[in-house]
Each structure stands twice: as structure tokens, then as C-alpha cells.
Amino acid sequence: MRIDVRELKRQPLDLELQEPVASFPALAALQDGGQVRFLSPVRARLQLSRCAELIEVTGQLQLEVEQDCSRCLAPCRQQLNVRFHQAFAEQLPEVACDGDEEDGLTADDMGLELYDGETIDVAGEIEQQLLLAMPPYPLCSEQCQGLCPQCGIDRNRERCDCALPPARLSFAALKDFKVEK
Numbered sequence: 001m002r003i004d005v006r007e008l009k010r011q012p013l014d015l016e017l018q019e020p021v022a023s024f025p026a027l028a029a030l031q032d033g034g035q036v037r038f039l040s041p042v043r044a045r046l047q048l049s050r051c052a053e054l055i056e057v058t059g060q061l062q063l064e065v066e067q068d069c070s071r072c073l074a075p076c077r078q079q080l081n082v083r084f085h086q087a088f089a090e091q092l093p094e095v096a097c098d099g100d101e102e103d104g105l106t107a108d109d110m111g112l113e114l115y116d117g118e119t120i121d122v123a124g125e126i127e128q129q130l131l132l133a134m135p136p137y138p139l140c141s142e143q144c145q146g147l148c149p150q151c152g153i154d155r156n157r158e159r160c161d162c163a164l165p166p167a168r169l170s171f172a173a174l175k176d177f178k179v180e181k
């Protein structure tokens with residue numbers, strides 16, 4: 001997702017891009033792992049503008065994701081909507097500092113990405129933003145009862161007569177807890 005910025009002026013440039021998930025290595029690897037299915041391409045609306053030495057990118061991303069509920073394993077879909085902002089610099093701005101030069105700040109420290117003066121590549125930033133937006137513990141609903149840890153039935157659909165729920169089990173275990181002397 002390289003964008004030519006040579007003609008870019010102070011006037012913002014609006015872009016709409018669509019890119020298959022396969023073009024994003026980390027997303028593709030997640031999908032190959034099997035826990036995540038991507039149901040749409042990555043859609044990006046980007047606004048680029050030049051501000052002094054910087055190229056400012058404001059973006060809005062959309063991606064439809066299906067993951068397994070982390071409690072009951074049912075597939076659950078959701079649309080990720082992510083906004084982000086990233087500045088690209090051709091070179092690091094000079095930072096006035098009296099200390100020794102070895103401790104110079106990196107582009108990363110300043111929240112900047114470097115570019116070659118002609119094109120910027122937004123793919124890395126887009127991929128990172130989407131990875132961060134992916135819920136680590138997806139739930140089909142906040143009220144999901146999950147699977148019974150003992151008999152494995154889906155407690156959203158059926159009831160079982162298994163003994164205590166795990167919370168009470170661990171409490172009972174505490175009662176018998178003795179400190180060795």
C-alpha cells in the first residue's frame with residue numbers, strides 16, 4: 001500500500017483503498033492459525049496532508065472478523081472500526097539537546113515513521129492498528145454462559161446437573177487451606 005506523495009500539497013488528499021487480507025502477513029498468519037476468519041478485505045479511508053516536513057495520515061479502517069467465542073466456542077462476527085493517525089518524516093527532525101549524541105531519539109520514540117521522500121507505505125501501520133483492535137477474548141455476548149467445565153455442554157442452550165460452578169469450588173478449596181507450621 002504505497003502512496004505517491006510527491007504531488008501532495010497542504011491541501012488534504014482523500015483516498016479510499018481496499019486490500020485483501022493476504023497482503024498483510026501478520027493478519028494472514030492469524031487466519032492460517034485457524035482462530036480467526038476475515039470476512040472482508042481491509043477497507044481504508046485515508047486523509048493525507050503535508051504539514052511542513054511531515055506527511056500526516058489520518059485513517060479509518062474497517063474489517064469484518066469472525067472469531068470463536070472464548071467461552072462457548074460459537075463463531076461470532078464483528079466489524080472492526082479503527083481510527084488512527086500517523087506522521088511520516090523524510091528525516092528525523094533535529095532535536096536540540098546538549099547531552100551526548102548517542103542517546104538520540106529514534107523515529108519510533110517520536111511516534112514518526114520514516115519515508116523516502118516520494119512514497120509512504122501505510123501497510124505496516126494499518127496492519128498494526130487492526131491487530132490491536134482485535135479482541136483478545138472474543139465473546140458471542142457479554143452474558144455468554146460458556147461450556148460446562150465438567151460435562152462440556154453449551155450452557156447457553158442446555159442445563160446440566162453438574163455440581164458446583166468453578167467459582168464456588170475454588171472458594172471451598174480455600175476453606176481447607178492450612179498454613180504449614
Ligand SMILES: [Zn+2]
Binds near residue numbers: 070
Ligand atoms: Zn459464547
Ligand SMILES: [Zn+2]
Binds near residue numbers: 152
Ligand atoms: Zn455440566
